[in-house]
Every structure is written in structure tokens, then in C-alpha cells.
Amino acid sequence: MSVSLRALTKRFGQQTAVSNITLDVEAGSFFAILGPSGCGKSTLLRLIAGLETPDEGEIAIGGETVASPSRHVPPEARNVGVVFQSYALWPHMSVHDNVAFPVESAGLAAGERKARVETSLDKVGLAAFAARKPASLSGGQRQRVALARCIAQQAGTILMDEPLANLDPHLRQSMEEELAQFHRQTGATTLYITHDQREAMALADRIAILWEGRLLQAASPETVYQRPAGERVARFIGRSALTRVNVAVAENGMAQVKSGSLTLQVRAPGDARPGAGRVVLRPEDIRAEAGDGALSATVLHASYRGGFFEATADLTGIDEPLVLHLARKVAPGERVPVRITGGWLLPQDG
Numbered sequence: 001m002s003v004s005l006r007a008l009t010k011r012f013g014q015q016t017a018v019s020n021i022t023l024d025v026e027a028g029s030f031f032a033i034l035g036p037s038g039c040g041k042s043t044l045l046r047l048i049a050g051l052e053t054p055d056e057g058e059i060a061i062g063g064e065t066v067a068s069p070s071r072h073v074p075p076e077a078r079n080v081g082v083v084f085q086s087y088a089l090w091p092h093m094s095v096h097d098n099v100a101f102p103v104e105s106a107g108l109a110a111g112e113r114k115a116r117v118e119t120s121l122d123k124v125g126l127a128a129f130a131a132r133k134p135a136s137l138s139g140g141q142r143q144r145v146a147l148a149r150c151i152a153q154q155a156g157t158i159l160m161d162e163p164l165a166n167l168d169p170h171l172r173q174s175m176e177e178e179l180a181q182f183h184r185q186t187g188a189t190t191l192y193i194t195h196d197q198r199e200a201m202a203l204a205d206r207i208a209i210l211w212e213g214r215l216l217q218a219a220s221p222e223t224v225y226q227r228p229a230g231e232r233v234a235r236f237i238g239r240s241a242l243t244r245v246n247v248a249v250a251e252n253g254m255a256q257v258k259s260g261s262l263t264l265q266v267r268a269p270g271d272a273r274p275g276a277g278r279v280v281l282r283p284e285d286i287r288a289e290a291g292d293g294a295l296s297a298t299v300l301h302a303s304y305r306g307g308f309f310e311a312t313a314d315l316t317g318i319d320e321p322l323v324l325h326l327a328r329k330v331a332p333g334e335r336v337p338v339r340i341t342g343g344w345l346l347p348q349d350g
């Protein structure tokens with residue numbers, strides 16, 4: 001089911017946790033909400049789940065208004081499943097009963113109920129664990145019980161609040177794959193909260209980036225990386241060098257800019273205008289190659305990233321150190337040839 005937020009605001013005393021957010025989440029999509037600690041991610045999720053009431057604005061799920069100044073649909077009537085970081089399993093209940101819990105209220109015959117719980121546990125590979133208590137399961141298995149509970153509930157919308165945060169890196173990777181598969185199987189609209197950009201990039205069709213309660217950008221992972229809406233998004237997603245430029249010509253989504261004495265051709269927003277601006281240079285915009293037009297950068301720092309080396313390097317004319325991906329090892333102080341082959345001119349108001 002689609003989820004739409006209109007001018008949503010939530011305050012806690014003096015603190016505005018969610019500030020005037022308008023957002024549309026398409027039915028069936030995997031939508032990540034990304035941002036640093038304290039930016040309002042969990043509050044946004046709790047508002048959608050019905051665990052908090054907004055001070056201003058509206059929330060509609062599947063076209064039905066569930067929260068507005070004059071309406072509050074209770075959580076259990078929103079057909080929304082929630083998976084928390086802490087799993088929220090009942091410790092005294094078996095795995096089976098934990099999964100059955102939300103189904104109890106669905107008014108199904110006992111046989112049907114049992115079948116639904118068994119199918120759900122089977123989907124997450126835990127059929128053999130039905131009689132166990134949560135305490136005897138691993139973190140990943142507990143997470144899967146929480147997912148099975150969502151499947152059993154047949155929720156049209158699933159909200160996940162940092163579900164993988166407590167897992168070790170290996171388990172995270174395999175749970176990520178399971179989550180992607182889970183999303184394909186259920187087709188449920190998934191809102192996924194994380195502060196881990198890699199996870200958001202790997203899983204989501206679209207990413208919303210929050211900052212101090214405000215929405216900075218909502219777009220595909222490729223767009224937030226290649227065409228960030230502003231400096232904060234550019235710095236939060238991936239690594240880059242920002243440099244102040246003077247835009248000489250801007251047309252058809254391209255711009256010719258000057259950064260110090262360097263002239264660069266970069267991608268630009270459709271409404272870019274000549275004048276002062278800032279350009280984001282990603283590692284992909286820089287080739288470490290000798291030859292015609294190559295410049296010489298001085299390596300500041302280099303580290304092995306598995307398969308390639310990542311280095312920062314000073315280049316005259318660029319304000320911040322470039323981030324380079326190199327096939328060979330380099331040492332601080334070494335000079336490397338570079339060519340700038342791309343870049344992104346930030347929107348004027350970004």
C-alpha cells in the first residue's frame with residue numbers, strides 16, 4: 001500500500017523531531033529512510049505506525065487518512081507490521097506463539113491460523129524452531145521470527161527500524177539478502193530505517209535523507225549519489241571533494257566551470273545558471289592516468305580497501321583533497337597523474 005505524508009510535523013517540547021515532511025512512498029516499493037542519529041527517523045516511523053500522533057500534517061496509507069488533526073486510526077487498525085531493532089519478541093512465548101500473536105485477532109479458524117503460522121515460519125527457514133523460546137535463538141534467527149510475524153500478519157506495509165543493527169557484519173550481509181528476497185515475496189511496501197548508507201543503497205528503490213527532522217532529498221540510490229540535492233547529502237552519501245567554482249556556461253544538463261585555474265566539464269541541474277557554485281567530485285569522476293592534459297596530485301593518505309587502494313590527494317585548483325581509487329599502492333607525498341572527467345554542480349539552493 002502507498003504511504004503518503006503531507007507537511008508532517010512532530011515536536012517534543014522545544015525539540016522539533018520531524019519538521020514539515022512531505023513524502024510519497026509508492027505501493028510495493030522498498031523505501032529507506034536514512035540519516036544520522038537523532039535526525040527523526042524513528043519518530044517518523046512511529047508516526048506512520050500510529051505510536052505517536054503528529055502535531056501538524058497528515059498521513060495516508062493506501063489512500064486512507066490514518067492521521068490528521070481530526071483523525072487518529074489506532075496502530076492495530078493500520079495494517080502495518082513493525083520490525084524493531086530489538087525484535088520485540090515475547091520471551092515467555094515459543095517461536096510459534098510469537099508469530100501467532102498478531103494472527104489471533106484476525107478472527108481466523110484455528111486450523112487456518114496454524115497453517116498461516118507454519119507457512120510464515122517455513123518462509124524464513126525456521127519451521128524446525130517453532131517450539132523454541134527466543135532466548136535459545138541467535139540474533140539472526142530472532143530477526144527472522146520478527147519477519148515471520150510480519151508475514152503471518154499479512155501486513156500491506158512493513159516498517160523496519162534498524163532491523164540489522166545488532167547483527168555482526170557477516171550475518172548482516174546474509175540478512176540483507178533475505179530482506180530483499182522477503183520484499184520480493186511479500187510485495188509489501190517496506191519502509192526501512194537505517195543510518196547505514198551502504199545498507200540503504202543495497203536494498204532500497206528509493207532513499208529519503210533526513211537531517212535535523214527535515215527531508216533533504218528523496219530519490220533513487222543512484223540519484224542521491226550522483227546528483228545530490230545539496231552539500232549535506234553530498235557529504236553524507238559516499239566520499240567526495242567539494243570545490244567552489246565559477247560557472248561560465250550551463251545548458252542541457254552540463255556546465256563548464258572554473259575551479260581556481262582549472263576548467264571542468266560537469267553535470268548540472270537543468271536550471272543551473274552562470275555565477276558562483278560548488279562542484280562535487282566523486283572518485284568515479286577522477287582517473288589516475290598519465291597522458292595529454294593530466295594534472296599532478298600529491299597523495300596525502302592511502303589505504304587498502306580490498307581490491308583497490310583509496311587515496312586522498314591535493315590538487316592545485318581544487319579546494320578539498322580529491323578521493324582517488326587506485327589499482328596500485330601509493331605512499332603519502334607521492335605524485336600521481338589525474339584527470340577530472342566529470343563532477344556534479346550542486347543545485348543553487350542546495
Ligand SMILES: Nc1ncnc2c1ncn2[C@@H]1O[C@H](COP(=O)(O)OP(=O)(O)OP(=O)(O)O)[C@@H](O)[C@H]1O
Nearest residue numbers: 012015016017036037038039040041042043044195
Ligand atoms: N519521546 C520523546 N521525548 C522527547 N524527545 C524525543 C522523544 N523521542 C524522540 N525525541 C527527540 O527527537 C529527536 C529525533 O529522535 P529520533 O529517535 O526520531 O531520531 P533517530 O533519527 O531515530 O535517531 P537514532 O538513529 O539515534 O535512533 C531527537 O532529538 C530525540 O532526542
